[in-house]
Amino acid sequence: MAIAAYEALPEAFRDLCGDVEIRIADFADEAALDSVGVEDPLDLMGLFEGVGLAQGGAASWTGQMPNAVWLYRRAILDYWAENEETLGTIISHVLIHELGHHFGLSDEDMERVESEAG
Numbered sequence: 001m002a003i004a005a006y007e008a009l010p011e012a013f014r015d016l017c018g019d020v021e022i023r024i025a026d027f028a029d030e031a032a033l034d035s036v037g038v039e040d041p042l043d044l045m046g047l048f049e050g051v052g053l054a055q056g057g058a059a060s061w062t063g064q065m066p067n068a069v070w071l072y073r074r075a076i077l078d079y080w081a082e083n084e085e086t087l088g089t090i091i092s093h094v095l096i097h098e099l100g101h102h103f104g105l106s107d108e109d110m111e112r113v114e115s116e117a118g
Contacts, residue, residue: 002071005092010116013099020050020102021068022095028072045075046094048101069098 002022006014027041038044050067071094080087093114100110 001088001091002095005088005095008092009096009099010113013113013116016103017099019066020099021066023068023070025070025072026074028070028075032070041072042075042078044072045079045090046071046098048098050102067102069095069102071095071098 002024006022028038028044028047032047032049033039033041033044036044036047047070048067049070050065071091076087076090076094080090083090085093096110096114100113103109105113
């Protein structure tokens with residue numbers, strides 16, 4: 001579903017993502033939770049990890065891990081079980097939001113990308 005959500009994004013947006021990796025884990029680890037000040041792993045559905053384009057990117061930095069978007073499966077599924085949105089809509093929303101951090105996008109920009117993704 002994450003791949004389908006990514007492929008539904010506008011082509012120009014995908015082209016700008018470059019080598020950002022999309023990773024899936026059941027839960028965020030302690031380091032990820034600490035980095036955003038969240039205690040309960042069910043409260044974190046996604047995370048951008050790396051040096052985004054707004055901060056100069058990471059393409060030329062040696063020793064830098066690749067930029068990644070994490071989608072946390074259990075948190076997403078728990079949110080889905082408690083809300084009316086479709087699972088695909090939730091995954092798309094989290095993916096776009098986290099990719100938006102890579103670009104330094106505002107919430108309004110992210111909403112526009114989401115609406116264009118359908």
